[in-house]
Amino acid sequence: MNGPLALEEAQERLLALAPPVRIEEVSVDQAHGRVLAVDLRAARTQPPADLSAMDGYALSADADAHSDSGSGPWRIVGESRAGVPFGGALGPGEAVRISTGAHMPEGADRVLLQEDASVEEATLRAGEIPPPGRHVRKRGFDFEEGAQVLSAGSMLGPAQIALAIAAGHASCMVAAVPRIAVLDSGDELVRDPTRCGPGQIPASNGPMLAAQLAPLGVRAARLGPVADDMEALARALSQAEQADILVTSGGASVGDHDLLQDALKRWGADIAFWKVAIKPGKPLLVATRDRPDAPPQVIVGLPGNPVSSFVTAFLFVLPLVRAAMGAAEPLPHSLSVRTREDLPPGGKRREFLRAVMEGQQVRRCATQDSSALMALAGADCLIDRPAGADPVEAGEEVSVWSLRTG
């Protein structure tokens, strides 16, 4: 038997198995969290004309020549409002009242802030004359029609949605969200948390995993909890036929009742690898299953301990789903952050400590047991402690993975 894989190798091998991207058209305002499947080019120019960036007065381009001792006067000949441009052109010594976002009138090349202006009837004066171009947003400075504004593989967050809409698109081509089934197993598990008999516990992993997937737009089919029983597992697996990705939780270890691997093999799955040198999460299992008229299913078997399930979903399942959605960068990013306290040397496995950001520093949670949900729920990041790492003193930097972004 080969030893556990290193995290990066396991992630690379899993991502290489990602189901192929399917493309669909969605309305941009429904595309939050989706990944763009093709480059997006601007269908319009933004801004569509030279616009004022401030409320004030648009001055004629001859403002310098025209002014006597730097103060005007200019004759106010009209108004340009956002959406209602001034109809004419400015002649020498003329100005128009202008609001933020309004078209610069023809013949105007700068804006005098209203705070710097003095107005008497229709006559405008200023202490200082603004230089040409001041407070003017040039036509097309953000993007020109035809320019590529977003590239394939970009995740569409709020800013990208605003950009796509501003670029004149009502719909866009994105990767379809993969179909995902979540199956948790264990004789002790009950679905209704208010009805636990002796020896039973609520099946919390299924809802937890579904919630981890939800921000990616995934509505996971819940197939558990299922008893540690070959027939029950076979029945549940038969309901996962349509899933592009099957996520299981529990039964991945070596106990007498850990039947998952055998059940998967009987279902027709080929085990790609089992065990990764991380804590929590060592018994992670990855398999594939061929289907006659569809791409192979990818199966990720997560360890049943709730924290192990959570951390391995973060490190493996979410990246796999992002890869299946065509994301250019499916893996999570780490940051360097100073630790608030001393940390002991790294152990045999690379460890992901549940931790909390306190200001600019990070503090690990007191309980690191892989079943401890209180610590997990209080954590907002994971400290990455490499195997065999040197001890770290308070104030030194450690690598941290934020859980806020999923």
Ligand SMILES: Nc1nc2c(c(=O)[nH]1)N[C@H]1C(S)=C(S)[C@@H](COP(=O)(O)OP(=O)(O)OC[C@H]3O[C@@H](n4cnc5c(N)ncnc54)[C@H](O)[C@@H]3O)O[C@H]1N2
């Ligand atoms: N002799 C060994 N024992 C164990 C090893 C090992 O290498 N040798 N590995 C340990 C590690 S590490 C982990 S992690 C666990 C993983 O085991 P399983 O994937 O087989 O998980 P289960 O035994 O089914 O459950 C473990 C634990 O988690 C609870 N659980 C399971 N599913 C759920 C759920 N859906 N909701 C809430 N809680 C759940 C379950 O009741 C158990 O307490 O194995 C170690 N053992």
Ligand code: MOO
């Ligand atoms: O790997 Mo287990 O997940 O350490 O508890």
